[in-house]
Amino acid sequence: MPTGAFVIKIDHHPNHDPYGQLNWVDETYSSCSEMIYELAQAGRFTVTAAVATKLYAGIIGDTVRFSTPETSTRTLKIASALAATDIDIATISHHEMDLTPALSKLYGYVLSEQTIEPSGLAHVVLPQRLFSDLSLEYGDEDALVPLPGNLTTVKVWLFFIETPQGQYRVHFRSKAINVNAVAKAFNGGGHPLASGAFVPDLVTVGQVIEQMQAQVLAATAVD
Numbered sequence: 249m250p251t252g253a254f255v256i257k258i259d260h261h262p263n264h265d266p267y268g269q270l271n272w273v274d275e276t277y278s279s280c281s282e283m284i285y286e287l288a289q290a291g292r293f294t295v296t297a298a299v300a301t302k303l304y305a306g307i308i309g310d311t312v313r314f315s316t317p318e319t320s321t322r323t324l325k326i327a328s329a330l331a332a333t334d335i336d337i338a339t340i341s342h343h344e345m346d347l348t349p350a351l352s353k354l355y356g357y358v359l360s361e362q363t364i365e366p367s368g369l370a371h372v373v374l375p376q377r378l379f380s381d382l383s384l385e386y387g388d389e390d391a392l393v394p395l396p397g398n399l400t401t402v403k404v405w406l407f408f409i410e411t412p413q414g415q416y417r418v419h420f421r422s423k424a425i426n427v428n429a430v431a432k433a434f435n436g437g438g439h440p441l442a443s444g445a446f447v448p449d450l451v452t453v454g455q456v457i458e459q460m461q462a463q464v465l466a467a468t469a470v471d
Contacts, residue, residue: 258283260310260318264437275439278318281306285326300333305340312394313344317441350382351391358395367464368403370396371457373450376410386412393419404464408453411446416453418445420460425467430459 255268258280263273277283281303288295295303307327311319314327331337347355354374362372374389389409396405404427407419418436420427420443428443434456436445447453 261439262437276318276320278316278320278323279307279310281310282323282326285330295330295333297333297335300330301335301340304330304335304337305344308341308344313341318439347391350384351388353382354378354384354389355392355395358392362396362405364396364399364402365461365464367461367468368401369457369461369464370399370402370405371408371460372396372406373408373416373453374410376412376414393421397421397423403468404460406457406460408447408456414449416447416449418447418453418456420444425464427460427463430456430463433459 254270256270257266257268257273259271259273260275260277260280260283261273262275263271266273272283274283284306285295285303287293288299293299304327307323307330308314310316311323314323357374357378358372362370364370376386378384379386379388386409389407393407396402396407402423404420404422404425407417407421409417409419411417418431418434420431420436420438422441424441426440428438428440431437431443431445434445434447434452436443438444445456447456
């Protein structure tokens, strides 16, 4: 970044780390793509087919194909407006679901190695050696984070990915139970149903699972 550059932060996640000279942070949006589209509507730039393709991909990626609670009538109106620019929405949607042969093996690993508790909590740990064995890079697994939620018996799921530095990146996901409180307990945070954190070791991984299990059981008891 050039020295002295004017930095603008545009984000739809909680503003835990404000930076730059201007922060536009609004959690009511489902994605940054929606926010950027509204900048275009304010006359900041023109939405060409190339721009519309990227914004539409951003929306369906962030909303997991319009399935997250943040998906709103505004989201669908903006997606419709982008589709009206004659972009190839079918191809974009297929690309969002693309799996390489290596990722398909990781897909199988997640389904076979995840633990599903009777409470409806699922969790899986992806060690770095697995990435090496499958010739994958750290971050390639992001496309698979929604996967456990496809199972009808799963209410909440935790992805623990070992980083190249030996920490564990945690993805907290849920269909209805708030997971953000547990994420915050481990210096993370995010949305009520989608949060993240980093923990130092497998001992702490166990603590996250334990606290999340307690949260799920408590929420289930209330129901």
